[in-house]
Amino acid sequence: MRHLPIKSELFVENRAKLKQLLPENSLAILHSNDVLPTNADGTFKVVPNADLFYLTGIEQEESILLLFPDAYEEKNREILFLREPTELMQIWEGQKLTKEEATEVSGVSSIRWLSEFPAVLRDLMISAEQVFLNQNEHRRASNLVETRDDRFVKQCKEEFPLHTYRRLAPMLHALRAEKSELEVELIRHACGITKKGFERLLKFVKPGVTEFEVEAELAHEFIRNRGAFAYTPIIASGKNACGLHYIDNDQVCNDGDLLLLDVASNYANYNSDLTRTIPVNGKFTPRQRDVYNAVLRVMKQSIAGAVVGKSHRDWQYEAQEMINEELLGLGLLTKEEVAKHTRETPACKKYFMHGLGHSIGIDVHDVALPNVPFAPGWVLTVEPGIYLPDEGFAVRIENDIVVTENGPVDLMGDIPVEADEIEALMAEGK
Numbered sequence: 001m002r003h004l005p006i007k008s009e010l011f012v013e014n015r016a017k018l019k020q021l022l023p024e025n026s027l028a029i030l031h032s033n034d035v036l037p038t039n040a041d042g043t044f045k046v047v048p049n050a051d052l053f054y055l056t057g058i059e060q061e062e063s064i065l066l067l068f069p070d071a072y073e074e075k076n077r078e079i080l081f082l083r084e085p086t087e088l089m090q091i092w093e094g095q096k097l098t099k100e101e102a103t104e105v106s107g108v109s110s111i112r113w114l115s116e117f118p119a120v121l122r123d124l125m126i127s128a129e130q131v132f133l134n135q136n137e138h139r140r141a142s143n144l145v146e147t148r149d150d151r152f153v154k155q156c157k158e159e160f161p162l163h164t165y166r167r168l169a170p171m172l173h174a175l176r177a178e179k180s181e182l183e184v185e186l187i188r189h190a191c192g193i194t195k196k197g198f199e200r201l202l203k204f205v206k207p208g209v210t211e212f213e214v215e216a217e218l219a220h221e222f223i224r225n226r227g228a229f230a231y232t233p234i235i236a237s238g239k240n241a242c243g244l245h246y247i248d249n250d251q252v253c254n255d256g257d258l259l260l261l262d263v264a265s266n267y268a269n270y271n272s273d274l275t276r277t278i279p280v281n282g283k284f285t286p287r288q289r290d291v292y293n294a295v296l297r298v299m300k301q302s303i304a305g306a307v308v309g310k311s312h313r314d315w316q317y318e319a320q321e322m323i324n325e326e327l328l329g330l331g332l333l334t335k336e337e338v339a340k341h342t343r344e345t346p347a348c349k350k351y352f353m354h355g356l357g358h359s360i361g362i363d364v365h366d367v368a369l370p371n372v373p374f375a376p377g378w379v380l381t382v383e384p385g386i387y388l389p390d391e392g393f394a395v396r397i398e399n400d401i402v403v404t405e406n407g408p409v410d411l412m413g414d415i416p417v418e419a420d421e422i423e424a425l426m427a428e429g430k
């Protein structure tokens, strides 16, 4: 792994939190993600299973975590099953975790090889009352492809049809939504790498560079700092920025255009999510600056408004009302249009059509509980925007924050965002 070791306390604590939620005599089993095929004999890079990582810090494929807090024998209360490294495996695939290393990463003392799993499972299932299994229950997940967890659910139910089966996902969503201090530190670290990338590209962007050259600058800075793109970067100049999920990044950045950058790094499987909008030639036009400052005001007020107890929905509605006012000031909405505004049919929808923000953590669009108000430890993105295809540009600005008892803390407060600041830094690159 490229990241530095994480204190295993994080994972020990996370398992302790889950064990507290499990009813008496419960068995919980989670699997890593599959190594997914591409074409021919190719595979995608392994993406660690977020829940398994949250509970163990284990990133290796084909791993299984079994929790049985009420097991009679202590060695069966938590067990991690791993691929047994063979000489052939080491030659073709490289180093795999030893039992000692797996204990060091996860804090789990009972490490066993995968070949032992069926017998151990049978033995423990017989004394368990109910079984908690995991599935991807993200609200917007497309579960088109079966996961290892999905296959195990089927297999387990076939082999042990008379057990009571229950869902792990709601518990894990609740736990993962509230980040611990150690987790916030990891996200803060990812934000720091993102900052370096953004500052690098400020000195690089000028008329004539291509969007993919900007992407290359970011890749260089992220990777040399032990990070990687947290998601496919959006590097959209001019009107490209009005396509919300533009990821081709294949156009030339032209003089006079704005460049929208939704680009961020992850670190140790924790993500950051940043958007900045900068002038390609280093200087905003008066109109671009007006729209920019309008969006910036809404971002700042929305950050301040992310307080404990507020519902996500109300937070979104408040931002829509702020955007309405800004659009009025920019001459994009009339007073009559603003007066007709309702929550169901927002006046700003034509210019601001997406959500104000989302949870972020081990997943970029992290798991969160629906209809639960903001609580301390929630990490959120705040990303208002105004999209003006008729004028050939869009502005979105996005920071990541953590909600605390003492108010929101901006994890990206040190990343340049004021129009003057951006112009000054871009001038340094000339």
Ligand SMILES: [Mn+2]
Binding pocket: 273, 358, 381, 383, 398
């Ligand atoms: Mn975002």
